[in-house]
Amino acid sequence: MPTEDTQELLLPRSRKANERLHAMIPGGAHTYAKGDDQYPENLAPVISHGRGAHVWDIDGNRYIEYGSGLRSVSLGHAHPRVVEAVRRELDRGSNFVRPSIVEVEAAERFLATVPTAEMVKFAKNGSDATTAAVRLARAATGRPRVALCADHPFFSVDDWFIGTTPMSAGIPAATNELTVAFPYGDLAATEELLTRYPDEIACLILEPATHTEPPPGYLAGLRELADRHGCVLIFDEMITGFRWSEAGAQGLYGVVPDLSTFGKALGNGFAVSALAGRRDLMEQGGLRHSGDRVFLLSTTHGAETHSLAAAMAVQTTYVEEGITARLHALGERLAAGARDAAAGMGVGDHVVVQGRASNLVFATLDENRQPSQLYRTLFLRRLLAGGVLAPSFVVSSALDDADIDRTVDVVAQACAVYRKALDAADPTPWLAGRPVKPVFRRLA
Known part of the structure; x- marks a missing residue:
């Protein structure tokens, strides 16, 4: 030492x-x-x-x-169960021209672990997942503004968030104007924001908990506000996922968001993230609907087999151990x-x-x-x-x-x-x- x-x-x-x-x-x-x-x-x-x-x-x-x-x-x-799961896939190829059976197994495993979600799509990093959630919320509501929690430090490398930070160089002012903020734990201030921009806010996005526990009734109150004002409730569970419970903060606190994003602990260091949520929303990025298509997530390496194997091993380890x-x-x-x-x-x-x-x-x-x-x-x-x-x-x-x-x-x-x-x-x-x-x- x-x-x-x-x-x-x-x-x-x-x-x-x-x-x-x-x-x-x-x-x-x-x-x-x-x-x-x-x-x-x-x-x-x-x-x-x-x-x-x-x-x-x-x-x-x-x-x-x-x-x-x-x-x-x-x-x-180098956790043994994760490394062994990855090693089993390495000799079988990592990326194909069509979906692999591992994608089915990984999706089934994730949705069994996070039963509050109905569909899931995997990616490689958290920023892609949160930005896809924001895009989907805008498409579903037809509204331009994003409301993010001002007390949470990071959501994405993309313009809709980075424009709100001191490192906003290169981001047009017009983009920054479409992101507004609400304080954590203050339902009255959030309702005032939603009232100030009637029918303009597509989503409320926040980490459901960080270094402070949510005040009693707060997450349920946000759920009610989102429903009443017609916006999408997004939980960024990059940190809370698995560390709060296997099903994330939503599983611990019993409040179901419309969309949620997972990453970090999901792969134990391997590159994998997930966007999950309601079927009627998620399917707008799919093929089984008659409306406008949403370019939800389409990543060359999003379904890399060894990373998905790592995610499945992580979930199994969390539950069994x-x-x-x-x-x-x-x-x-x-x-x-x-x-x-x-x-x-x-x-x-x-x-x-x-x-x-x-x-x-x-x-x-x-x-x-x-x-x-x-x-x-x-x-x-x-x-x-x-x-x-x-x-x-x-x-x-x-x-x-x-x-x-x-x-x-x-x-x-x-x-x-x-x-x-x-x-x-x-x-x-x-x-x-x-x-x-x-x-x-x-x-x-």
């Missing part, structure tokens, strides 16, 4: 590899949230490989990893330990662990208890020094009690330094470089 002293955590090979990445790949990564600007300066490890809950960088350091694959690897890296319950138990142990460690070092009001146990994040607050990128940088540096790679505290089921205990020890060490910085009212001496940066910002 890396040494306890951050100053001695040297990553010469990773630094050179990051330079090579930036020379050829805009941003130095294929996902902005994986960029080296999200990590302390010169402490962005480049990964060699992973197994279970651990990853190794190309400098030879091993880390306990959280938030694996941006929450997609919930069973741990009680993975959702394990994620919650691990998360509860981690949250309790980290909170106790922070409190013990006198920073319990500054290092704040929050969220559902299976989807924990942490906030780093300054001496005025305001979110701080400077203090986040300090905290991340100390975690890395202790061998913990954790942009969040999102657990995988591959973690064990020893991993959690080790993480809590490292959090305690980080919080001891955090306390020193708070006492000095200046974390700068502990940063050793520029602070980490938010993903969504106007200037590089």
